[in-house]
Amino acid sequence: VTDPAIIKLRTPESDEAGTRVRVLGRVHRARAQKDVVFLTLTDGYGYLQCVLTGDMVKTYDIMTLTLETSMSIHGEMRAIIGKAAGDKEAITTRVAPDADPQTLYDNRHLVLRGETSSSVMKVRAATLRAFRKAFEETRMLEVTPPAMVQTQVEGGSTLFGFDYYGENAYLTQSSQLYLETCLPSLGDVYCVCPSFRAEKSLTRRHLSEYTHIEAELDFITFTDLLDHLEDVICRVIDYTLAEPEIAGYIKQLNPDFKPPSRPFRRMKYDDAIQWLIEHEIPNEEGQPHQFGDDIAEAAERRMTDIINQPIFLTHFPANIKAFYMKKDPEDRRVTESVDVLMPGVGEIVGGSMRMDNWDELMAAYKHEGMDPKPYYWYTDQRKYGTSPHGGYGLGLERFLAWLCARYTVRDCSLYPRYTGRCTP
Numbered sequence: 576v577t578d579p580a581i582i583k584l585r586t587p588e589s590d591e592a593g594t595r596v597r598v599l600g601r602v603h604r605a606r607a608q609k610d611v612v613f614l615t616l617t618d619g620y621g622y623l624q625c626v627l628t629g630d631m632v633k634t635y636d637i638m639t640l641t642l643e644t645s646m647s648i649h650g651e652m653r654a655i656i657g658k659a660a661g662d663k664e665a666i667t668t669r670v671a672p673d674a675d676p677q678t679l680y681d682n683r684h685l686v687l688r689g690e691t692s693s694s695v696m697k698v699r700a701a702t703l704r705a706f707r708k709a710f711e712e713t714r715m716l717e718v719t720p721p722a723m724v725q726t727q728v729e730g731g732s733t734l735f736g737f738d739y740y741g742e743n744a745y746l747t748q749s750s751q752l753y754l755e756t757c758l759p760s761l762g763d764v765y766c767v768c769p770s771f772r773a774e775k776s777l778t779r780r781h782l783s784e785y786t787h788i789e790a791e792l793d794f795i796t797f798t799d800l801l802d803h804l805e806d807v808i809c810r811v812i813d814y815t816l817a818e819p820e821i822a823g824y825i826k827q828l829n830p831d832f833k834p835p836s837r838p839f840r841r842m843k844y845d846d847a848i849q850w851l852i853e854h855e856i857p858n859e860e861g862q863p864h865q866f867g868d869d870i871a872e873a874a875e876r877r878m879t880d881i882i883n884q885p886i887f888l889t890h891f892p893a894n895i896k897a898f899y900m901k902k903d904p905e906d907r908r909v910t911e912s913v914d915v916l917m918p919g920v921g922e923i924v925g926g927s928m929r930m931d932n933w934d935e936l937m938a939a940y941k942h943e944g945m946d947p948k949p950y951y952w953y954t955d956q957r958k959y960g961t962s963p964h965g966g967y968g969l970g971l972e973r974f975l976a977w978l979c980a981r982y983t984v985r986d987c988s989l990y991p992r993y994t995g996r997c998t999p
């Protein structure tokens with residue numbers, strides 16, 4: 576669809592009922608009813624009443640459309656019904672406040688006062704309560720590992736480094752390695768901590784700081800891990816919807832939300848590659864997918880949108896996954912790993928069984944070109960009472976983007992940090 580021409584108010588084009596128009600102006604007056612927002616826009620030439628309905632009412636509340644906000648409006652002109660500051664009216668099809676969404680993030684402290692943003696923050700708090708309840712019921716213990724570390728977990732390319740009293744240190748990418756060290760003394764553990772990733776790409780699902788919910792379970796099999804994950808996700812949804820006020824917010828933010836049905840679909844990486852080939856969804860180079868390819872964000876999103884239910888994607892090849900992942904004893908090309916994919920967002924969880932053998936772990940450091948020295952405390956676990964264990968990390972903002980049907984994870988964070996933004 577091409578953009579309609581920009582018109583000035585009080586010109587003949589703006590009088591024609593049925594024409595599609597685009598008007599640039601400022602908010603003169605805004606009035607909200609339950610399912611409709613009336614906005615009077617002025618461009619200095621005249622006034623136009625704009626009628627916002629449907630999705631736009633969810634996205635733009637009165638707080639984001641404050642008086643004198645400059646914006647562009649796309650819509651269809653129609654004869655006026657009722658009284659307004661102007662003498663014509665546009666049924667709005669698209670709104671772009673300030674033309675620049677960055678302004679909204681610059682003014683996050685004000686945007687948060689709006690109904691939409693504050694609803695998302697209340698659902699966020701309820702979701703955290705629900706996760707803690709689910710973990711505590713499963714007799715897991717909460718711990719708080721350090722954020723300042725000297726080891727990487729998910730590859731060196733996304734580390735934020737800083738000077739620590741003259742030594743190199745990093746902001747943690749994941750608390751997983753620390754959680755693993757807790758198993759012998761504390762049993763199954765979890766944490767809710769910030770993780771940091773220097774993600775150079777501006778996507779709608781990457782933050783530089785995000786809330787990472789991580790769990791580690793001792794003496795389990797890979798199937799136990801998948802069952803536990805399904806159980807926790809479903810409990811969290813149940814507990815969140817069981818709070819009437821929160822269920823109301825979710826209904827408003829995501830009217831079509833239905834709790835996913837169990838069991839979740841389980842699909843091996845190899846079968847996903849076949850599925851992508853059959854659906855002619857190409858890899859990042861525009862070629863048909865092959866075993867060993869990373870399934871990039873775009874392909875993953877198309878897959879989840881078509882399948883339209885949660886997917887446990889399992890058994891990724893070792894070469895595209897982290898050093899610590901245990902190989903599948905039945906097929907040593909692949910790992911006992913899982914990504915949980917949700918419609919609209921894609922990956923919300925990454926997890927695996929952990930390499931529990933000392934020799935294998937030493938070989939993995941070598942293969943990745945990692946110096947094993949800073950990891951001595953992690954490696955020690957394989958010397959002193961090693962065990963079959965595994966765990967996962969869930970990105971809270973991604974979970975919320977799915978639950979609350981937000982376009983970007985940025986709107987699920989109180990004050991989002993992403994490439995180029997560390998304020999307010």
Ligand code: 4AD
Nearest residue numbers: 749751772781782785789923924925966967968970
């Ligand atoms: O898949 P990831 O990198 O896995 C780990 O960090 C494991 N060490 C976790 C574990 O096993 N304890 O990250 C886990 C999840 C992702 O699935 C995603 O939901 C989220 O963390 N995540 C991000 N969320 C927002 N912005 C980013 N830049 C993210 N990177 C990962």
Ligand code: MG
Nearest residue numbers: 914922924925
């Ligand atoms: Mg991952």
